[in-house]
Structure formats: C-alpha cells, structure tokens
Amino acid sequence: MSVGHTIISLLGALLMASPVFGQAMNTPEDLAATGFFRDQDTLPGSFRFYQQLPGGEERLWGIGPSHPKIRRSSFKLDAHEDVADFSQQVRCQKCHEPQTKDLHGLRMDISCVQCHRNQPVSGVFQYYSPLNPIRRHAYVCAKCHEGASPSFASYMVHEPNPIASETRSTFPAFYYAVWFMLILAGGVFVFFLPYTVLWWLRDLIAKFKRSAGHA
Amino acid sequence: MPEQRTRLKRFTPVHRLWHLTLMLLFMLLSVTGVAWMFYETQWGRELAGLFGGYQGALEVHKIGGLVLLAALLLHIPYLFYCIDWKKFPGSLLNANSLVFQWEDIKGFFGHIGWVFGLNDLPKYERWGWWAKFDYWAVWWGLTIVGVTGLMLYDPVLTSDYMPGWMLNVALWVHRIEAVLAMGHIFTVHFTVEHWRPGNFPFNAGMFDGTMPLEEARHDHAAWVARLEGEGRLDAALVAPPPVPLRILYFVFGYSIILLGIYLLVFAVTNAALLTLF
Missing domain, CATH: 1.20.5 (Single alpha-helices involved in coiled-coils or other helix-helix interfaces)
Structure with missing residues (x-):
C-alpha cells in the first residue's frame, strides 16, 4: 500500500469513525433501529418511521392504546417475585388464561416463553427485559416479523375485548x-x-x- | 320451429362478466378467509388444508384480494364509459341509472306496504331499490375490506406509515365487514334472487342476461311500459338459451350457491368453538 493511500485511509477513519468513540448509542433513533436497512429507509424523510413520542407510545390524538395502570411487578427482574404460590412447575395458563387466547397463541401455537423468555420471567417494563418497549421490536417481534419497528411493536398481542x-x-x-x-x-x-x-x-x-x- | 321470444334482455355481457369475476373472487376469498378465521377449529384446519395449510390459504387470500381490488379500480373507468356525457349530469338520474333517486325511496316504502298487504306492488323501473342496494353495497363493502386488507397485507410495512396498533383495529373491521358480506350474500341475496317463489329453484338471469317478460311485467312494470312506449320492447326480446347452456348455468350456479351454504352452515355450527375475545 502506498503512503498516499495510508494517509487517506487514516484520514477517512478519523473523519468517519470519530463520533463513535466515547458516545453511547442511546438516541431514540439508535434505540429504535432494527439493525438493517430496508428499501424505504433510504427515502428522504424516512427518519419519521423511527420517531417515537416520549414514553414510546404513539397514541395518535389519544385514540390508541394506553396503559392506565402498570403493575409494580412489570418493572421487576423477576415478575413473579412477590407471587406467594409461584412455582416454575406451574403452567402459565393457570393464572394467565386470557393471555393465551389471542391470535399468536390460538392460531400459531406460540408459547408464552417464546416472547416472555425463560425463567425468571422479567416484567415487560424492567430495564433489561427483552419486552421493554425500547427494544421489544428488535428482540421479540423481529424473531418472526423481519424488520419489525417500534411502531409495529405497538400492535397489541394481548388485545382487549373490543366491545367491553x-x-x-x-x-x-x-x-x-x-x-x-x-x-x-x-x-x-x-x-x-x-x-x-x-x-x-x-x-x-x-x-x-x-x-x-x-x- | 324457433322457440318463442319470451325473455327480456336485462344484463349486458359486460354486466355478466363483472358479476362472474366478482362472484368467483368473492367465493375464493370467502373460503380462504373463513379457513383462516376458523383455523383454531378442526373444520378450519381442514379447509385451510385444501390450500396447503394456513400459509397457502393466506397467500391465496392476499392474491385474490389484490385481483379483486384491481377489478374494482378497473370498474371506475367502466362507469365513466357508461355515463351519457351529452346529457350529463341529468343522465345520472335516468331510468337505467343505478344512482339512488327519489323514486327508489318511494319504491322502498311502497315495497314494505306491498309486503304487508297495504298497497299494490309499485311499478318498478329496470333496477329495483334492492338491486341498487346490492350494487352500492359492493362499493362500500369492498372499500372497507380493501383498505383494511391492504393494511394487513404486510403488517411490518404498514406500521411504518401508521402506528402498529392500527392493525388491531384493521383486523376486526376486516373481519366484521367480511362476515356482513358473506352473511348477506349467503342468506338475503340467494333468497331474493333464487329462492323466492317466482324464481325458485334457480334464476339464471345473471348468466343468460334475461328475465321472463311475464315476470318483468309484474316486477318491473314501469320498465316494460317505457320500452313499449318507446317501441323498443320487441327488439329487447329474445328466445330462451339452448338447453345445454341452461344446464351449464344451473350446475355452475348451484355449485356456487351450495359452496356458500356449506360455508354458512359450518361457520354457524363452529362459531361456538371460536375464541374471539
């Protein structure tokens, strides 16, 4: 390799790579990224696809789903920590029967731990939980739905009764x-x-x- | 001796082609859609098995839906072609038009009165209020299932343009509109067009394009009177189609009707096994 090439490569490396050093990847766009580009990502204005409102829930003038009350256990590393009669041998359905009655469970035979991961099952808002909304799309949804975005992950898998x-x-x-x-x-x-x-x-x-x- | 010209031309070949296209795609979408909706039941899995399981059924459903939407789009230039532009906009309200008019409101209430024995059957033009309702119901029905169907076609792509929870909404809207459409066709449409005492057991009008003049004098008196007044009635009369063709229409038509009844009966009997909420 010639000296000229080396200088250009070094300059290039310095110019291109410098922002990465010492900077955590924690902007909303970084956290929301799926890790690869799709065709529409290269269009002008495509950053909109990754924008999230504070709290990660785009409610669209308040007509979308909201979480009026979130249980304390949803923030725990072991969501069943305070459940007195909890045992790993008990089937999820014993307490979470309604959550097994949706399209993922009924038609696709998806088991609880395929999304909620194995023991201990962490609360969905626990900081490191794969189901935490900041990474749910990439860690859980994208396992089957290739290219899932945070918006996609706002689909309610355990949907409420629409007429209640x-x-x-x-x-x-x-x-x-x-x-x-x-x-x-x-x-x-x-x-x-x-x-x-x-x-x-x-x-x-x-x-x-x-x-x-x-x- | 040629058969007597006892039948009145009612549907053009193009009308019949639209109906045939719609009918075939509607049945394909019904079978695959019902298979997917009932996939948690034994019957639904068997139905989906005809298409190689749920993936095959869903794939056929998606392609069929796109073709039907394409046909709907193609119908728009056809409508523009049908409009009599020289007399526009008055021609939209002429007697051959499918646009709802004051006469249809009178015809609707007159029909109710006739059913309850309060008055004679109104003198209907070429299209009765129920025919116009059926025509426009396809428009709003296909718009609703079409928009939600496109949303569900590729959920990941859709959620780039709107929040993903819109898919919860889209699936239910799609489902209810589909149940409405199938329920209406397999009960009301079949009964009104085929099983009413005047039409029983099978009305081939949408296949051979004609209706008996005798029946038209009763059910569409204003239309026959207009044709007579304009001296066009004789030209509008044709002989019944040859027997082999009549057999073909009957066998084909009834296989579609029976398929609809099959879906209706099994959907109703399996409905209790379905988990909706």
Whole structure:
C-alpha cells in the first residue's frame, strides 16, 4: 500500500469513525433501529418511521392504546417475585388464561416463553427485559416479523375485548371502530333477514293469487 | 320451429362478466378467509388444508384480494364509459341509472306496504331499490375490506406509515365487514334472487342476461311500459338459451350457491368453538 493511500485511509477513519468513540448509542433513533436497512429507509424523510413520542407510545390524538395502570411487578427482574404460590412447575395458563387466547397463541401455537423468555420471567417494563418497549421490536417481534419497528411493536398481542366498556378509555379507536362495524352489520341483518322472510311469504301469496286468477 | 321470444334482455355481457369475476373472487376469498378465521377449529384446519395449510390459504387470500381490488379500480373507468356525457349530469338520474333517486325511496316504502298487504306492488323501473342496494353495497363493502386488507397485507410495512396498533383495529373491521358480506350474500341475496317463489329453484338471469317478460311485467312494470312506449320492447326480446347452456348455468350456479351454504352452515355450527375475545 502506498503512503498516499495510508494517509487517506487514516484520514477517512478519523473523519468517519470519530463520533463513535466515547458516545453511547442511546438516541431514540439508535434505540429504535432494527439493525438493517430496508428499501424505504433510504427515502428522504424516512427518519419519521423511527420517531417515537416520549414514553414510546404513539397514541395518535389519544385514540390508541394506553396503559392506565402498570403493575409494580412489570418493572421487576423477576415478575413473579412477590407471587406467594409461584412455582416454575406451574403452567402459565393457570393464572394467565386470557393471555393465551389471542391470535399468536390460538392460531400459531406460540408459547408464552417464546416472547416472555425463560425463567425468571422479567416484567415487560424492567430495564433489561427483552419486552421493554425500547427494544421489544428488535428482540421479540423481529424473531418472526423481519424488520419489525417500534411502531409495529405497538400492535397489541394481548388485545382487549373490543366491545367491553373499559376499552372505550384504554383503546378508543378499537372500541369505536368495532362498535361502528357491529352496528352497521347488525343494522343490515336486523332489517334484511326478517324482511326477506316476509318478502318470500308475500311472493308466495302473490303467486297463488296469480295462478288462481288464470284458472 | 324457433322457440318463442319470451325473455327480456336485462344484463349486458359486460354486466355478466363483472358479476362472474366478482362472484368467483368473492367465493375464493370467502373460503380462504373463513379457513383462516376458523383455523383454531378442526373444520378450519381442514379447509385451510385444501390450500396447503394456513400459509397457502393466506397467500391465496392476499392474491385474490389484490385481483379483486384491481377489478374494482378497473370498474371506475367502466362507469365513466357508461355515463351519457351529452346529457350529463341529468343522465345520472335516468331510468337505467343505478344512482339512488327519489323514486327508489318511494319504491322502498311502497315495497314494505306491498309486503304487508297495504298497497299494490309499485311499478318498478329496470333496477329495483334492492338491486341498487346490492350494487352500492359492493362499493362500500369492498372499500372497507380493501383498505383494511391492504393494511394487513404486510403488517411490518404498514406500521411504518401508521402506528402498529392500527392493525388491531384493521383486523376486526376486516373481519366484521367480511362476515356482513358473506352473511348477506349467503342468506338475503340467494333468497331474493333464487329462492323466492317466482324464481325458485334457480334464476339464471345473471348468466343468460334475461328475465321472463311475464315476470318483468309484474316486477318491473314501469320498465316494460317505457320500452313499449318507446317501441323498443320487441327488439329487447329474445328466445330462451339452448338447453345445454341452461344446464351449464344451473350446475355452475348451484355449485356456487351450495359452496356458500356449506360455508354458512359450518361457520354457524363452529362459531361456538371460536375464541374471539
């Protein structure tokens, strides 16, 4: 290698690499990164995809999901620390039955520890938990959903009951959208199903009358 | 001796082609969608097995959905082609138009009155209020399932443009609209078009494009009167299609109807096994 090349390489290394030294990778964009580039990442303005609001929850004018109360155990390294009768031999379903009844569990047979990791199961907001929202997308979702972003990770795997009244405050968009659709569908059925039966009967009568008239 | 020209031309070949395309894609999307929705039940897994499991069923569902959306987009220039621009915008309200008009509101309430024996059947034009409802229901239905379906097509890509929790919303909206569409077609549409005493057991109108003149005089009196007044009735009459074609229409039509009934019956009987919340 020539001297000129060496100088250029050194200069390049100094110029390119210097910001990395002594600087922690902890900007929101760094934490949100998935670790590889996709086609749309190279478009102008693509940084928007990685922007997160403070708290990591983009609620979109308050209609998205919120966590009104988070249990203390969700911040613990061992979420079951204070559960008196906890044993590693007890199946998760014994206490967390509703959480097994969603698309991931029912249709894909995904087991709890595939996302919540093995014992001790840490609380999802524990700083080092793989399910902590700052890294959930990369450490958990991306295992199956290649390229998952923080926005993607805001999908509610354990979704609430959309028609329950609590959901109106915890996830308004979900509650109102599902109720709107149910009223629309229900309205169509409530009118058309009985009306079609009556229409059928009326047609039968009309047919009899017409054939009687011809006879 | 040629058969008598007893049938009135009602649907053009292009109308029938749109209906055929919609029908085939609708059934494909119904089977694959129901298979996926009932995947936690034995029946759903068997249904998905026809497509090589859930991945195959989902793949076919996605491709079928894209083709149907493409057909919907293609329908827009066709609509523009159908509009009589020389007499626009008045032509939107002519008797052949599918746009809802004051006459349809009167026709709707007149129909209710007739069902309850309060008045005679209103004199309907070419399209009754129920036909117009069915036509526009496809528009709003496909818009709702189409937008949510596109969102669910690639969830990772979608969540770049909107919060990921919108997918929770999209899946439920998609699901309810699909249940509404299937429920309506497999009960109301089949009954009104095929099983009413006048049409039973099978109304091939959407296949051969005609309806019996006798029936039209009763169900679409204003239309027949208009054709007679304009001296166009004779030109609009045709003989029934040849017997082999009638058999083909019946067998093909009924295989679709039976598929719909099969989905309806098994979906209802398996509904209790479904975990929704």
